[in-house]
Amino acid sequence: MKNSLLAFLAVLTFISCKQGPLEKTLTPRVLAAEGQFNGIPKSKSEILTIVDPDSNGKDAGKRVAIKFRDTTITIEKTKGNKLDKFADAMFINSQKTAVLVQTTVEPLFYIINIDKGTVEVVDINRPSGKSGDRQFLPGMEALTRTSFVINNDYIVTAVNGSVHPIKRQNPEDRIRGQFFAYSKDKKTLVFLTDSALYQVCYITDETFTQPLTRKVENMYNEVQQNYTWVTNQRGTSFLKKNADDNRIVDISEFKH
Incomplete structure (x- = not known):
């Protein structure tokens, strides 16, 4: 009886060791x-x-x-x-x-x-x-x-x-675009698509699409020279084309 019990315990030990x-x-x-x-x-x-x-x-x-x-x-x-x-x-x-x-x-x-x-x-x-x-x-x-x-x-x-x-x-x-930039408060995201800058504030779900008059090889420089962050009545910032093309924006505020 003792030998049988020992054998049974040995089998249980062997099975437990084999578990994955x-x-x-x-x-x-x-x-x-x-x-x-x-x-x-x-x-x-x-x-x-x-x-x-x-x-x-x-x-x-x-x-x-x-x-x-x-x-x-x-x-x-x-x-x-x-x-x-x-x-x-x-x-x-x-x-x-x-x-x-x-x-x-x-x-x-x-x-x-x-x-x-x-x-x-x-x-x-x-x-x-x-x-x-x-x-x-x-x-x-x-x-x-x-x-x-x-x-x-x-x-x-x-x-x-x-x-x-x-x-x-x-x-x-x-x-369908490249994540391109974000606002200073990091709430508005800008995506560079084929024909526009699609922008969305992920906190409020407000959106704004800025059509691109042209696409150049270095879009960061293009945006720096010709676009500005504009804040609406709700405090949400969107990137918009300058009315005055001579105004220059500090791209360090939003460059991705």
């Missing part, structure tokens, strides 16, 4: 409006960690994974299509309870967040194009050292975990 790494698969929810991801952990262990899953292989340092305690977080947006390794990741709050991750194939982004002790995934990829296909993915561009424009669709602030949607020219299509 812990993994939790989550289906992302869509961020419909602005969001705050600034949860306070209840304990020191209730945080997320960014790890190198390939630290001992040929891909060491190239990809990252996200863990909650000992469990790797996996994203499954469509059945059978799982994401457990990412091209990059960064914390978007000081408590380390929210991480912005970027996929390896395309610059698509998700937020892995701890909400009241439960891990969730938030999808911040808005469909573009009449068929819903992904079009024009510029990826992440820095607004400041702690604020980032994500695919011309969101502003993410990596201090307090705030995420603001950017109003599109056409609700069905991503802004």
Whole structure:
């Protein structure tokens, strides 16, 4: 009887040693409006960690994974299509309870967040194009050292975990232009499109489109010499063409 018990315990030990790494698969929810991801952990262990899953292989340092305690977080947006390794990741709050991750194939982004002790995934990829296909993915561009424009669709602030949607020219299509400049208060964003400067205040959703009379090779110099920031009655700044072409603007106030 004693030998049988010892054998049984040995089998259990062997099985436990053979168990693979812990993994939790989550289906992302869509961020419909602005969001705050600034949860306070209840304990020191209730945080997320960014790890190198390939630290001992040929891909060491190239990809990252996200863990909650000992469990790797996996994203499954469509059945059978799982994401457990990412091209990059960064914390978007000081408590380390929210991480912005970027996929390896395309610059698509998700937020892995701890909400009241439960891990969730938030999808911040808005469909573009009449068929819903992904079009024009510029990826992440820095607004400041702690604020980032994500695919011309969101502003993410990596201090307090705030995420603001950017109003599109056409609700069905991503802004098809280059993030070009911002106002002094950093609330109005300017996108250089084929024929205009599309501008949007992501705080108030006010927009203004300044047609371009011409496009030159160095648009920064063109704007510096011929455009000025004008503040409306609500205190929102937009970049407008000078009535007096001899007036020169200090581009350092808004150059991206």
